[in-house]
Amino acid sequence: MVTTMLAARVSPGRVGAVLGRNVAALRTGPSYWLVLLSGFFEPVLYLLSIGVGVGALVGGLELPGGGVVDYAVFVAPAMLAVSAMSGALSETTFNFFFKMKYSKTFEAVLATPVRPLEIALGELSWALVRSSLYTGAFLVVMVALGLTSPVGALAAFPAALLVGVAFGGVGMAISTLMRGWQDFDLLTTGQFALFLFSGTFSPVRDYPAVMEAVVAVTPLFHAVELVRGLAVGQPGWGLLGHAAYLVVMAVAGLVFAARRIQRTLCV
Amino acid sequence: MRAEGARAGSGPGGVKPFAELSQASVTVAGVSEQPLIYARGLVKRFGDFTAVDGIDLDVAAGEAFGFLGPNGAGKSSTMRMISCVSMPTSGELRILGMDPVRDGSRIRGRLGVCPQLDNLDPDLSVRENLTTYARYFGLSRAEARRRTEELLDFAQLREKASGAVEPLSGGMKRRLTIARALVNDPDLVLLDEPTTGLDPQARHLLWERLFRLKQRGTTLVLTTHYMDEAEQLCDRLVVMDGGRIVAQGSPRSLIETYSTPEVVELRFPDEADYAGKLEGIGRVDPLPDRILLYAEDGDAAVAEVHRRGLAPSSVLVRRSSLEDVFLQLTGRTLVD
Amino acid sequence: MAHPTVAVLERHLFLYRRLWRASVFSSFVLPVLFLVSIGMGVGGHVGRIGGVDYLAWIVPGVMASTAFQMAIGESTYSVLGDFKWVRGYHAMRATPVEIRDMLAGWLLYILLRVEIAAVVFLGVTGLFGALRSPWAVVTPLVAALVAVAAAAPVTAFAASIEHDSYFALLFRFVMIPSTLFAGVFFPVEQLPAAVRPLAYVSPLWHGVELSRAATLGGAPPWPAAVHVACLVVFAVVGLVWARAAFRTRLQD
Numbered sequence: 001m002v003t004t005m006l007a008a009r010v011s012p013g014r015v016g017a018v019l020g021r022n023v024a025a026l027r028t029g030p031s032y033w034l035v036l037l038s039g040f041f042e043p044v045l046y047l048l049s050i051g052v053g054v055g056a057l058v059g060g061l062e063l064p065g066g067g068v069v070d071y072a073v074f075v076a077p078a079m080l081a082v083s084a085m086s087g088a089l090s091e092t093t094f095n096f097f098f099k100m101k102y103s104k105t106f107e108a109v110l111a112t113p114v115r116p117l118e119i120a121l122g123e124l125s126w127a128l129v130r131s132s133l134y135t136g137a138f139l140v141v142m143v144a145l146g147l148t149s150p151v152g153a154l155a156a157f158p159a160a161l162l163v164g165v166a167f168g169g170v171g172m173a174i175s176t177l178m179r180g181w182q183d184f185d186l187l188t189t190g191q192f193a194l195f196l197f198s199g200t201f202s203p204v205r206d207y208p209a210v211m212e213a214v215v216a217v218t219p220l221f222h223a224v225e226l227v228r229g230l231a232v233g234q235p236g237w238g239l240l241g242h243a244a245y246l247v248v249m250a251v252a253g254l255v256f257a258a259r260r261i262q263r264t265l266c267v
Numbered sequence: 268m269r270a271e272g273a274r275a276g277s278g279p280g281g282v283k284p285f286a287e288l289s290q291a292s293v294t295v296a297g298v299s300e301q302p303l304i305y306a307r308g309l310v311k312r313f314g315d316f317t318a319v320d321g322i323d324l325d326v327a328a329g330e331a332f333g334f335l336g337p338n339g340a341g342k343s344s345t346m347r348m349i350s351c352v353s354m355p356t357s358g359e360l361r362i363l364g365m366d367p368v369r370d371g372s373r374i375r376g377r378l379g380v381c382p383q384l385d386n387l388d389p390d391l392s393v394r395e396n397l398t399t400y401a402r403y404f405g406l407s408r409a410e411a412r413r414r415t416e417e418l419l420d421f422a423q424l425r426e427k428a429s430g431a432v433e434p435l436s437g438g439m440k441r442r443l444t445i446a447r448a449l450v451n452d453p454d455l456v457l458l459d460e461p462t463t464g465l466d467p468q469a470r471h472l473l474w475e476r477l478f479r480l481k482q483r484g485t486t487l488v489l490t491t492h493y494m495d496e497a498e499q500l501c502d503r504l505v506v507m508d509g510g511r512i513v514a515q516g517s518p519r520s521l522i523e524t525y526s527t528p529e530v531v532e533l534r535f536p537d538e539a540d541y542a543g544k545l546e547g548i549g550r551v552d553p554l555p556d557r558i559l560l561y562a563e564d565g566d567a568a569v570a571e572v573h574r575r576g577l578a579p580s581s582v583l584v585r586r587s588s589l590e591d592v593f594l595q596l597t598g599r600t601l602v603d
Numbered sequence: 604m605a606h607p608t609v610a611v612l613e614r615h616l617f618l619y620r621r622l623w624r625a626s627v628f629s630s631f632v633l634p635v636l637f638l639v640s641i642g643m644g645v646g647g648h649v650g651r652i653g654g655v656d657y658l659a660w661i662v663p664g665v666m667a668s669t670a671f672q673m674a675i676g677e678s679t680y681s682v683l684g685d686f687k688w689v690r691g692y693h694a695m696r697a698t699p700v701e702i703r704d705m706l707a708g709w710l711l712y713i714l715l716r717v718e719i720a721a722v723v724f725l726g727v728t729g730l731f732g733a734l735r736s737p738w739a740v741v742t743p744l745v746a747a748l749v750a751v752a753a754a755a756p757v758t759a760f761a762a763s764i765e766h767d768s769y770f771a772l773l774f775r776f777v778m779i780p781s782t783l784f785a786g787v788f789f790p791v792e793q794l795p796a797a798v799r800p801l802a803y804v805s806p807l808w809h810g811v812e813l814s815r816a817a818t819l820g821g822a823p824p825w826p827a828a829v830h831v832a833c834l835v836v837f838a839v840v841g842l843v844w845a846r847a848a849f850r851t852r853l854q855d
Contacts, residue, residue, distance in 0.1 A: 034768070038771060038776065039775075041775060045784075049783035053789035053793055054641070054649070054789050056793055058645065189628045192628075200640075201640055201641060352696055352853065353854050372701055378697070382693065386690030386694040388694075390622065390689075399610075400694065400698070402614070403695055405606070405607065405610070405699065
């Protein structure tokens with residue numbers, strides 16, 4: 001059903017136009033660039049502090065698939081997933097909400113032949129561009145520090161893109177539900193809780209059983225598992241399950257966001 | 268000292284707190300026998316730019332005193348020195364008999380300031396804005412609450428008291444700012460362009476409130492670049508231009524001194540040099556879009572214009588205003 | 604007669620009554636989540652460090668860094684906003700309130716906020732069994748010192764700038780690196796010798812070492828008086844700078 005909907009309505013040119021608007025907006029000034037750039041550093045700093053710094057205290061860690069790796073090798077893929085998540089989310093929540101509610105960008109766009117779904121797709125593509133810039137750069141850092149092999153990095157990159165799409169889709173869906181800026185505190189809280197408890201800093205098997213069960217349904221956990229499996233070179237059929245979770249997330253988020261844009265702006 | 272003013276009547280009966288307020292100003296004037304504002308050779312420079320270029324002022328208790336002038340004339344810089352926020356570069360300035368450099372805090376404690384830009388707290392309610400501000404003056408909590416309730420009525424904001432500031436209209440915000448400036452029973456109220464940016468209805472409502480304050484004997488000092496505002500509110504005013512005082516007096520006396528009782532505004536269909544042809548009827552002032560003709564008797568002047576065979580496309584005879592005074596003094600209009 | 608400083612403090616508390624919900628997470632929840640994830644989660648894989656388990660080792664660090672982050676976070680947008688958008692300081696300037704009252708009232712407000720968070724955190728970590736010395740009771744004082752040492756210069760910075768995009772840079776390039784590399788999660792001795800001095804010039808490191816000495820009952824790496832002196836220098840320089848910045852911004 002989704003595919004027919006996409007095929008029937010979506011024009012690549014119009015999606016490209018929405019994406020192009022975001023690229024054009026980049027020329028607004030150096031401050032946006034700096035914020036964009038600094039967003040990349042945060043996961044790197046965490047990697048160096050917790051992965052390398054605390055890692056020196058930890059020593060080796062046993063992977064679920066067997067074999068012992070340095071703690072930094074364990075943490076790095078998780079930071080990659082986090083980087084993909086935060087890159088996509090900052091674009092599709094904060095900036096998306098601003099465009100939808102305050103600068104009335106979408107209202108202006110919808111006065112043209114562009115459709116809500118095309119807006120959603122255009123915004124998502126842009127989020128993906130930002131997310132992939134972060135993850136690409138982060139993978140270079142990982143290879144340079146010897147935390148993954150070049151092959152691992154090549155395998156992890158598309159996985160990180162999928163993570164970006166999934167969180168981008170959900171981010172947009174959430175933005176359409178936001179009532180005001182105060183709701184962003186909630187979002188930040190949620191994002192931070194995911195960051196701390198998705199098997200990022202220690203394997204989920206360490207968690208109490210109840211918590212492990214809860215974590216298993218949250219999105220960043222699947223993102224981390226998928227990216228880590230590929231980056232440490234332990235691919236398995238189980239990874240397909242994680243990938244499927246992320247695909248569902250992306251599609252559901254996208255369709256929901258498009259509906260909400262339709263409902264709130266096309267009345 | 269020019270101690271005239273509309274203080275004697277002391278406002279409409281029944282509004283007790285403001286009767287008290289007027290008493291306060293009388294006492295101050297009575298005891299000190301000196302002007303509330305006294306300035307000699309007052310100068311304010313910002314780097315190479317001289318904003319205020321040696322002015323003298325005396326403002327007595329109970330007066331409503333105005334600074335009239337275009338943007339950049341030095342009105343706001345003068346006001347900021349009077350409110351003891353910015354220090355004079357040179358010259359002598361005494362406010363309420365005190366030195367702003369030494370006694371800034373004490374002086375500010377007895378002033379009420381309504382700044383040009385509203386600086387209300389958007390996250391506090393209307394009422395909280397007043398009580399919080401009252402506390403800056405050292406009022407007790409009970410006193411702050413009492414004053415707040417009175418001022419809510421004065422500013423006609425009782426219905427909005429518990430609501431946020433943001434949704435208020437421009438006029439309401441300005442009334443709240445003025446109410447806030449009154450929270451400490453000030454001896455001197457300073458209003459910097461109180462009605463700039465307001466629509467005509469809101470301006471008239473605000474003038475009415477300020478007029479009541481004036482009737483209660485509150486000393487008002489305001490800046491404006493609106494003639495009608497100055498004529499409505501000021502007993503006495505100075506006209507400023509380029510940092511200097513170019514004229515002073517009551518609105519009427521300024522008009523008498525610098526203008527004629529009546530002005531004829533003439534518009535002509537083409538751009539020929541009509542100014543020369545009008546010579547001798549009265550003082551002629553050609554503006555880009557019209558010609559002003561200053562005359563003792565406007566109708567007689569119009570008759571003379573027609574007698575000379577001139578055919579203006581429109582003729583308006585009106586009373587002379589401060590605008591004409593300003594034009595005469597500076598050769599420019601006030602609001603471009 | 605209320606002192607003007609008290610009136611300024613009251614105004615900030617009034618505002619806080621409106622906006623407190625947003626701060627609950629960063630003041631109370633976040634530090635505890637950090638302890639659980641890093642202290643207990645990662646700590647399970649770390650042996651003993653400095654003679655204690657990892658959780659007990661990072662508790663004082665997380666406490667100091669909470670004070671540090673709260674102080675910085677509070678002193679950015681609200682200070683700039685009170686000059687630029689709200690113009691609350693301009694409103695105060697028209698009253699008997701002096702610049703020293705503005706600063707004193709503001710810092711008292713931050714101290715109040717930090718102290719509440721510090722005491723709550725101390726209680727929670729006490730339940731975790733992470734406090735090993737009666738000296739732990741002085742950690743709220745250390746938190747207060749860290750808060751002023753961080754809030755004063757950041758307030759001055761916020762009062763000196765025109766655009767809020769500088770704050771993102773302050774957070775990303777000063778606050779977060781400090782939090783991650785000033786001895787909160789691992790000893791600064793592990794840092795390469797070349798970057799170690801950067802940790803020494805962060806007020807947070809001095810606060811972390813003082814707190815850690817207090818909760819674990821050992822001696823800090825430098826004499827305690829030196830750590831305190833470093834923090835005091837930050838506070839005093841920050842205050843002097845802030846006074847100058849306020850004066851420039853409010854006059855002329």
